[in-house]
Amino acid sequence: MKKIIRPLIGLIQRSFQQAAQPVPFVGTQPFIISKHRNIMALYDLTPEIGSQHFIASTATVIGDVELASQCVVWYGAVLRGDLNGIRILNRVIIGERSVLHTAASLPNGMPAVLSIGNNVMVQNDCTLYSCTIGENCFIGYRSIILEGAKLEDGAVLAPGTVVPPGRLIPSNQLWAGNPAQYVRDIEDKDLNQLSYVIGNQFAIAREHDYEYLPYNSAYLQKENSPEDSNPELVATLRQYENWEEGQVKL
Secondary structure (H helix, E strand, C coil): CHHHHHHHHHHHHHHHHHHHCCCCEECCEECCCCCCCCEECECCECCEECCCCEECCCCEEEEEEEECCCCEECCCCEEEEEEEEEEECCCEEECCCCEEECCCCCCCCCCCCEEECCCEEECCCCEEECCEECCCCEECCCCEECCCCEECCCCEECCCCEECCCCEECCCEEEECCCCEEEEECCHHHHHHHHHHHHHHHHHHHHHHHCCCCCCHHHHHCCCCHHHHCHHHHHHHHHHHHHHCCCCCC
């Protein structure tokens, strides 16, 4: 019996593996099928995306996620609204490979929704887990904010900061370290610089978005050739050159 069942199981496994492989060629051109979708519904939960946004082709937005207008989600970032919702307001930048996800519930009974206010910069490789981020906040590279933590308006985290569960970061303060500790107060010039960084990131994202059009923007960088600027003059000069070489008979 084993001699019959074992080859049969192997045949079934190979069939499933072959079915999961991408189609290698269509005609003479290589054609690869990707199962990745950067905006994906989960159960009956569908992401709601506002206007003037940019979600990179390799980013992933899943489930109960609300993005307001002028938000940028860079390459490799993941927003996973499966166990709870993610609420993001206007002008928020999510850096490359950052992960935003949620818990089913919090030990203190507070809502486990992950919320981010207006004008927030989340740099690369950050992890945000069922936390609350106020307005005008800056979160440095590879920072981790755990469940129930809250950043008040204008709070800044230095790169590599770890905010423990339930920790409150007061308004207009810079915190750093693992666990996070107070460093100094934030000045007005720091907030002005944050606005500049967010505006610059949005401008760069718009340039990336242009490249997904049927024709990219490379032609905008090309200098006008003489034919483009004055075609009649160029035709006359060429005719004169041909006449000098004896190719044109008057």
